[in-house]
Amino acid sequence: MTSATNPVTSPPVFHVYDTTLRDGAQQEGINLSVADKLAIAPLLDELGVGYIEGGWPGAVPKDTEFFRRAAKELDLRHAVLAAFGATRKAGVRAWDDPQVRALLDSEAPVVTLVAKSDVRHVERALRTTPEEGLAMITDTVTFLAGEGRRVVVDAEHFFDGYRYDPEFSRAAVRAAFEAGAEVVALCDTNGGMLPGWVEQIVAELRDDLAVPHGRDARPGDPLLGMHAHNDSGCAVANTLAAVDAGAAHVQGTVNGYGERTGNVDLLTVVANLELKHGLRTLAGAGLEETTRIAHAVSEIANISPYARQPYVGSSAFAHKAGLHASAIKVDPDLYQHIDPTAVGNDIRMLVSDMAGRASIELKGRELGFDLSGQSELLTRVTSRVKDDEANGYTYEAADASFELLLREEITGERPGYFRVESWRTIVARAGGRGTEAEAEATVKLRAGGERIVTTGEGNGPVNALDHALRLALTRVYPEIEAFELIDFKVRILDTEQGTGAITRVLIETTDGVTSWSTVGVGPNLIEAAWEALTDSAIFGLVHAGVDPR
Numbered sequence: 001m002t003s004a005t006n007p008v009t010s011p012p013v014f015h016v017y018d019t020t021l022r023d024g025a026q027q028e029g030i031n032l033s034v035a036d037k038l039a040i041a042p043l044l045d046e047l048g049v050g051y052i053e054g055g056w057p058g059a060v061p062k063d064t065e066f067f068r069r070a071a072k073e074l075d076l077r078h079a080v081l082a083a084f085g086a087t088r089k090a091g092v093r094a095w096d097d098p099q100v101r102a103l104l105d106s107e108a109p110v111v112t113l114v115a116k117s118d119v120r121h122v123e124r125a126l127r128t129t130p131e132e133g134l135a136m137i138t139d140t141v142t143f144l145a146g147e148g149r150r151v152v153v154d155a156e157h158f159f160d161g162y163r164y165d166p167e168f169s170r171a172a173v174r175a176a177f178e179a180g181a182e183v184v185a186l187c188d189t190n191g192g193m194l195p196g197w198v199e200q201i202v203a204e205l206r207d208d209l210a211v212p213h214g215r216d217a218r219p220g221d222p223l224l225g226m227h228a229h230n231d232s233g234c235a236v237a238n239t240l241a242a243v244d245a246g247a248a249h250v251q252g253t254v255n256g257y258g259e260r261t262g263n264v265d266l267l268t269v270v271a272n273l274e275l276k277h278g279l280r281t282l283a284g285a286g287l288e289e290t291t292r293i294a295h296a297v298s299e300i301a302n303i304s305p306y307a308r309q310p311y312v313g314s315s316a317f318a319h320k321a322g323l324h325a326s327a328i329k330v331d332p333d334l335y336q337h338i339d340p341t342a343v344g345n346d347i348r349m350l351v352s353d354m355a356g357r358a359s360i361e362l363k364g365r366e367l368g369f370d371l372s373g374q375s376e377l378l379t380r381v382t383s384r385v386k387d388d389e390a391n392g393y394t395y396e397a398a399d400a401s402f403e404l405l406l407r408e409e410i411t412g413e414r415p416g417y418f419r420v421e422s423w424r425t426i427v428a429r430a431g432g433r434g435t436e437a438e439a440e441a442t443v444k445l446r447a448g449g450e451r452i453v454t455t456g457e458g459n460g461p462v463n464a465l466d467h468a469l470r471l472a473l474t475r476v477y478p479e480i481e482a483f484e485l486i487d488f489k490v491r492i493l494d495t496e497q498g499t500g501a502i503t504r505v506l507i508e509t510t511d512g513v514t515s516w517s518t519v520g521v522g523p524n525l526i527e528a529a530w531e532a533l534t535d536s537a538i539f540g541l542v543h544a545g546v547d548p549r
């Protein structure tokens with residue numbers, strides 16, 4: 001039912017070229033250390049890309065160091081390293097240009113040269129003639145190929161240049177091939193192309209230069225490649241259009257990191273090529289490791305994963321609408337374009353006011369409860385979820401609270417770890433504005449056959465309540481010590497009845513191994529937080545396998 005097909009063709013020549021460590025690092029907010037790059041490269045190799053562009057040695061000191069250490073420390077099984085740099089400067093000889101020499105010194109087997117292929121850039125940015133612009137390409141490629149390096153040329157601004165003056169852009173690509181470049185990657189540097197334009201230009205250029213179509217290419221043939229940016233939101237479509245038109249080399253970055261709106265997401269491109277086009281493009285662990293590797297790279301880059309990222313995002317196979325769930329119950333493929341396990345991802349059911357009984361049954365299954373055939377229970381839970389959500393709760397962001405609700409409906413009661421008698425909190429400020437507030441909370445509860453009264457302090461009322469609750473429960477349930485509150489979100493909601501605002505609090509707790517989220521709703525922040533805190537403690541104890549004492 002899914003539109004995916006199994007990989008059927010292994011083209012004799014097809015390059016997956018990763019530039020996360022170079023172009024990806026050009027993203028605002030990313031700053032990769034040498035150690036970060038040395039940690040990401042093996043992940044890319046494990047995925048099975050053919051090329052890892054490590055950076056620009058000679059221009060960026062960290063990148064010079066990366067290549068020095070990579071030669072000693074990396075043991076790549078599938079990928080080769082590529083050093084990125086520019087063609088020689090205008091008016092100097094290639095071997096005299098220190099930046100060209102730095103590319104040789106990097107000892108990378110592949111050198112990728114950014115070359116101007118838009119005549120306006122040659123004249124206005126390089127401030128030289130078209131003839132010298134072409135000579136810069138010819139000389140630099142000839143020199144590096146003569147030194148035994150495999151050369152890729154990134155034809156910068158190729159598409160914009162071709163639309164303005166096709167003759168010069170074509171001549172730039174021809175010059176690169178004639179001087180010995182193995183691949184010329186056509187760059188949509190400004191990211192403004194549309195798929196139809198790309199397809200037409202690549203096809204035209206391939207015909208003009210007699211470059212074989214990717215599907216017919218043999219080792220040693222000149223290859224065209226695609227390097228896309230996402231400024232018009234078409235980077236993936238443009239890359240696929242280039243492949244359709246005969247490109248046999250795709251460049252991109254993990255998670256689409258890159259300048260401005262990013263480079264093309266190489267993971268999406270590869271998943272589309274493998275699962276939709278039936279092309280085997282990866283040499284290593286392959287697609288099933290994609291989700292893990294996407295998240296590992298985002299962890300190292302210190303960028304939160306994007307939930308709605310195609311294929312690998314946590315929402316990529318998350319289903320919210322009740323009607324979807326009812327069909328998924330029959331056959332998951334009815335609402336999925338591929339089997340998520342093909343890319344190492346998983347289906348998830350979201351519980352909300354849009355849920356139906358099928359959603360609850362499937363969510364229950366996900367949580368380990370078989371609710372099939374329990375029609376009355378499913379109806380009860382569904383309507384309780386809808387009522388609660390109308391009152392401000394949100395279960396799709398609080399799986400743990402939903403599980404407690406479900407357990408309560410199944411057994412008729414909440415797990416009885418403790419019984420709260422009362423709680424209160426006060427905030428005091430010693431001086432005026434700018435002085436630190438101090439909060440204190442007192443909790444009275446019954447647990448383990450005793451009455452426990454504790455006082456906790458904190459830098460705010462919720463923090464003080466958390467401390468007091470923990471102090472009380474730890475006496476009977478020392479397991480609580482491992483729990484830590486890691487996220488706290490507050491939202492003020494308007495009630496539908498127009499009786500004023502209510503507050504919703506979502507908290508995330510970890511035991512160091514897993515984490516869980518709970519929700520609380522109340523007329524103010526403190527009451528809402530108290531509900532979320534107590535749910536969090538109960539859920540943590542249930543999942544630690546602790547019996548009520």
Ligand SMILES: CC(=O)SCCNC(=O)CCNC(=O)[C@H](O)C(C)(C)COP(=O)(O)OP(=O)(O)OC[C@H]1O[C@@H](n2cnc3c(N)ncnc32)[C@H](O)[C@@H]1OP(=O)(O)O
Pocket residue numbers: 056058059060086087088089090114115116125126127156189
């Ligand atoms: C499209 C892309 O994303 S390509 C990758 C871009 N990445 C980066 O820029 C990151 C690393 N860059 C750097 O460290 C610096 O910008 C450097 C070292 C490359 C250049 O910095 P500087 O030496 O200070 O040069 P400056 O900024 O003054 O000017 C750039 C020079 O490169 C020349 N140049 C620019 N593009 C090219 C090119 N494709 N080929 C050859 N020369 C080029 C310019 O004409 C100018 O030459 P000039 O010094 O003779 O005037």
Ligand SMILES: CC(=O)C(=O)O
Pocket residue numbers: 023114154155156157187188189190227229
């Ligand atoms: C080379 C490159 O990164 C570009 O043209 O976008």
